[in-house]
Amino acid sequence: MDNYPSILLGNAVDQFASLPGVGRKTALRLVLHLLRQPQDKVNTFAKALTDLKANVHYCRICHNISDQEVCSICSSHHRDRQTICVVENIQDVMSIENTGQYNGLYHVLGGIISPIDGVGPKDIEIDSLVERILPENIKEVILALPTTMEGDTTNFYIYRRLNAFIQADQPLRVSQIARGVAVGNDLEYTDEITLGRSIINRTEFRV
Amino acid sequence: MDNYPSILLGNAVDQFASLPGVGRKTALRLVLHLLRQPQDKVNTFAKALTDLKANVHYCRICHNISDQEVCSICSSHHRDRQTICVVENIQDVMSIENTGQYNGLYHVLGGIISPIDGVGPKDIEIDSLVERILPENIKEVILALPTTMEGDTTNFYIYRRLNAFIQADQPLRVSQIARGVAVGNDLEYTDEITLGRSIINRTEFRV
Numbered sequence: 008m009d010n011y012p013s014i015l016l017g018n019a020v021d022q023f024a025s026l027p028g029v030g031r032k033t034a035l036r037l038v039l040h041l042l043r044q045p046q047d048k049v050n051t052f053a054k055a056l057t058d059l060k061a062n063v064h065y066c067r068i069c070h071n072i073s074d075q076e077v078c079s080i081c082s083s084h085h086r087d088r089q090t091i092c093v094v095e096n097i098q099d100v101m102s103i104e105n106t107g108q109y110n111g112l113y114h115v116l117g118g119i120i121s122p123i124d125g126v127g128p129k130d131i132e133i134d135s136l137v138e139r140i141l142p143e144n145i146k147e148v149i150l151a152l153p154t155t156m157e158g159d160t161t162n163f164y165i166y167r168r169l170n171a172f173i174q175a176d177q178p179l180r181v182s183q184i185a186r187g188v189a190v191g192n193d194l195e196y197t198d199e200i201t202l203g204r205s206i207i208n209r210t211e212f213r214v
Numbered sequence: 215m216d217n218y219p220s221i222l223l224g225n226a227v228d229q230f231a232s233l234p235g236v237g238r239k240t241a242l243r244l245v246l247h248l249l250r251q252p253q254d255k256v257n258t259f260a261k262a263l264t265d266l267k268a269n270v271h272y273c274r275i276c277h278n279i280s281d282q283e284v285c286s287i288c289s290s291h292h293r294d295r296q297t298i299c300v301v302e303n304i305q306d307v308m309s310i311e312n313t314g315q316y317n318g319l320y321h322v323l324g325g326i327i328s329p330i331d332g333v334g335p336k337d338i339e340i341d342s343l344v345e346r347i348l349p350e351n352i353k354e355v356i357l358a359l360p361t362t363m364e365g366d367t368t369n370f371y372i373y374r375r376l377n378a379f380i381q382a383d384q385p386l387r388v389s390q391i392a393r394g395v396a397v398g399n400d401l402e403y404t405d406e407i408t409l410g411r412s413i414i415n416r417t418e419f420r421v
Contacts, residue, residue, distance in 0.1 A: 053264045
């Protein structure tokens with residue numbers, strides 16, 4: 008489908024097709040949809056993109072996306088400023104915020120250690136995490152990384168980097184999010200590793 | 215997922231999520247992808263959209279999309295100017311062009327008659343089709359509309375509108391694209407109506 012009847016149409020399709028998971032047929036469908044919209048709606052769309060790229064900031068403390076230099080979570084006085092939850096990316100912050108179960112701070116690594124993808128510890132925000140840990144201020148680091156090999160590697164690396172704080176007189180607590188059978192799942196359909204770990208890491212039954 | 219850490223991010227996600235078939239999670243993924251691109255790439259993306267909407271034309275003869283007032287197909291001297299292929303939309307023109315089997319002109323209706331969607335004959339480009347038929351110039355109209363009830367209704371309506379030309383001394387030929395078993399399909403998995411029609415409309419076997 009590359010015989011576009013208009014160069015402008017072809018350009019717009021090229022742009023959409025450069026997005027991840029968008030093929031040329033989908034791109035064409037999206038562009039033709041936009042073409043049916045009024046001019047000001049299309050301009051608003053385009054402006055939202057340029058504004059975003061030109062004006063968005065990354066919080067200089069936690070590296071979450073933000074409209075200010077320091078994000079609303081890092082600058083909030085209503086949050087537990089002694090706990091840092093370490094996540095891979097911005098979506099993870101949003102997912103955890105949506106649970107309503109966490110009221111501490113975050114640290115967005117911007118990736119996880121993955122030698123196969125050429126991502127090492129220096130490529131992600133681990134140094135800046137270690138710099139944030141002042142024993143008198145931070146009591147706990149929660150590791151909330153993906154439960155994959157890469158996530159485990161990154162967890163282990165961070166744990167090693169935080170070792171001095173863990174061994175200190177006022178020890179830093181390093182925890183990781185619970186792994187186990189997802190709520191609503193049958194044991195029968197849970198994979199063996201998850202089920203095995205859920206037995207090993209069983210918790211006290213409370214009524 | 216509506217706790218966006220940045221208003222600019224939320225705006226951009228809103229725009230993408232307004233596209234058909236794009237949910238809010240996908241929209242966020244696309245926006246975060248764009249955010250990782252250099253500023254000039256994002257500006258090019260935005261410019262392609264505004265340029266398209268501001269400068270694209272619809273051919274005043276066939277209503278296909280075009281960079282000029284008359285599209286390259288309608289203005290070409292290398293095409294058979296006695297045949298018009300009637301299609302629902304711009305994608306259909308591109309699909310037929312890609313087959314390389316057709317060298318005539320097109321007429322894009324911009325929709326098909328669908329009472330359930332409130333689309334009547336006056337809402338699509340049927341009048342302009344009839345006006346294009348000058349018996350001395352146009353010898354054949356090929357109906358290449360979807361093989362649905364709405365497509366059949368539109369075919370029938372166009373046939374009726376062209377009746378005077380069909381009954382003329384030099385009759386206009388009105389044909390429709392062949393319906394039958396798709397190439398590569400087993401008869402076993404072809405629906406009964408299609409298979410039945412493919413027997414009724416069988417063609418001469420040629421070696």
